[in-house]
Amino acid sequence: MMTFEPIGRVKNELTEKRFIKNAESIVSEILINDHFLDGLYKIEEQKYIDVLFEFHQSDGYQLITPVFNGETRGVFASRSPNRPNGIGVTTVRLIERKGNKLFVSGLDALNDSPVYDLKPSDFSFYRNLQSRDDLMLSRPRINIEKHISRGESRALLQQAGQLHGHYCPGLAMGVLATMNAMDLLRQASDGMEELLAFVETNNCFSDGVQYISGCTFGNNALIFQDYGKNAVSIVSRDGRGYRARAKNDIRQVIGSLFPDFNPLFEKVVVEKNHEGSLKQSFKEVSKDVSFGMLEIPFDEMFDLQEVKLKIPDYAPIEExxxxxxxxxxxxxxxxxxxxxxxxxxxxxxxxxxxxxxxxxxxx
Ligand SMILES: [Zn+2]
Ligand SMILES: [Zn+2]
Structure with missing residues (x-):
């Protein structure tokens, strides 16, 4: 048995035990106890450090445990805080040091967690790249899954734009509807029809759905219902899932926050006036609106409900x-x-x- 003396404590906004989203955007303070202060000499030279801390609020553990994307794994194959020895090891970015305080981002520790050690991270670029490459080959959607589990809508919208070709409110709606439904369902897509998306329109919205859900026209996990509604149901093969539907007054909500949008939409899209400068301003405003929508509370724009749907059989292999x-x-x-x-x-x-x-x- 070893006994440890904490060298400091974590101070941050994470006071409640919950699934930590967006750890990269959370800034934590690590407060080092006075008699360990000299140990910080030259730590400013490090960009990344490994923090060893205690998951002091976790109680008990399971050897098989659910992980962020809803699948289950052995505890040693996961980053679950509920571990046999309750030890956390996380690589964080060192923002700055002020005396006995280190400001870091990316720490998934709760407020008041005892810290036992700090080390410069062995962040060998090549090794990191190599393992990322391996991971991408076995799970091509791992980065998207991480963004969904962390609620990183901005990164997801940016990437969905690569598929869609422009940024617009419809794309943003598809991204938001799908990521929120997927976050509730906690199931990732492996592109093999285990996760299905029932999309009710074929406009900009449906590109957001395809990019975020991984259920696409090509892998037969996208079921198209030609209802002309900005709505999607994200469903697992047992038929259980969630339907997100844009509220009837979503255009008014957008219009009141971004007054330039609707008049330009009328001119360029409805009246098909494609004059260069007009089209350019419309694209600009569309982009601003789509990213601006990420700041509007989800419930103001969407209804989200649990559903149970009849699922088609796996796509047949054709002669x-x-x-x-x-x-x-x-x-x-x-x-x-x-x-x-x-x-x-x-x-x-x-x-x-x-x-x-x-x-x-x-x-
Ligand atoms: Zn669009
Ligand atoms: Zn023919």
């Missing part, structure tokens, strides 16, 4: 046929037999439903 007309390979179910010939839909005169900005329709 291939060769079209007797065009000679191209197609999924057998997407064609017909006509007078003994196999014909793909593209070669068939009958018009088949397709999806565009007008919804699902036949021409």
């Amino acid at each position: 291939s046929s060769i079209c007797d007309e065009c000679g191209e390979v197609f999924m057998s179910s997407r064609g017909i037999c006509l007078k003994g010939r196999r014909i793909c839909h593209a070669c068939n005169d009958i018009h088949h439903p397709f999806l565009d900005g007008y919804g699902i329709h036949c021409v």
Whole structure:
């Protein structure tokens, strides 16, 4: 048995035991006891330090424990605060030292946690990069999952913009609706139809849904319901999930906070006036509004409800046929037999439903 004497204590805003979101944005003070003060000599030269502390409010532990994204893991394969010895080790960024106080960000310790040791972090760039690379290969969406679990909506909206091509309120709505529903459901997508998104519109909103949920047009985990509503249900394969729907007056809420938006929307989008400077100002305002929406309380813009939905079976693996007309390979179910010939839909005169900005329709 070893006994330890704390070298200091943590002071921060985290007074309650809860799942710590956004640790990177929380600044903590580590108050070092006087007789250890000389031990801080030259610590300012470090950008990152490892902090060893005690999870002093945790009681008991489970060897198999839930983790941030809802899956379960062995306690030693997790960062759960409920551990056999209650020891926390976290790499933090050192912002500054003022006498016996160290200001750090990224510490997932509660207020008053005893601190037992500090060390410069062995933050070898190459090693870090290497392990990140390995992790990305086994879980390509790990960074998105982390942003969701930490409530980092700004980073998520920025990334979703890479898919969508511009920033707009619809995209922001899709991002916010999906991340909040996913945060409640606590299930990540592995792109294998275990998590499904029922999206009720095909506009900007649905790109936010696809990027954040990982349920996409391509992996069959996106179910499109052509209802024309800014709403999405994030559901696990047992049918349990959450539906987030933009409130009826969301445009008024946005309009009252960003008065320039609605008049420009009328001119550029509704009246299709694409004059250069007008379009440019609209894009600017759209971007400001979309990021500004992240500051509006979620409940003012959305209704979020638990749902139980009927889930389709996993997408079938289709046999291939060769079209007797065009000679191209197609999924057998997407064609017909006509007078003994196999014909793909593209070669068939009958018009088949397709999806565009007008919804699902036949021409
Ligand atoms: Zn858009
Ligand atoms: Zn054909």
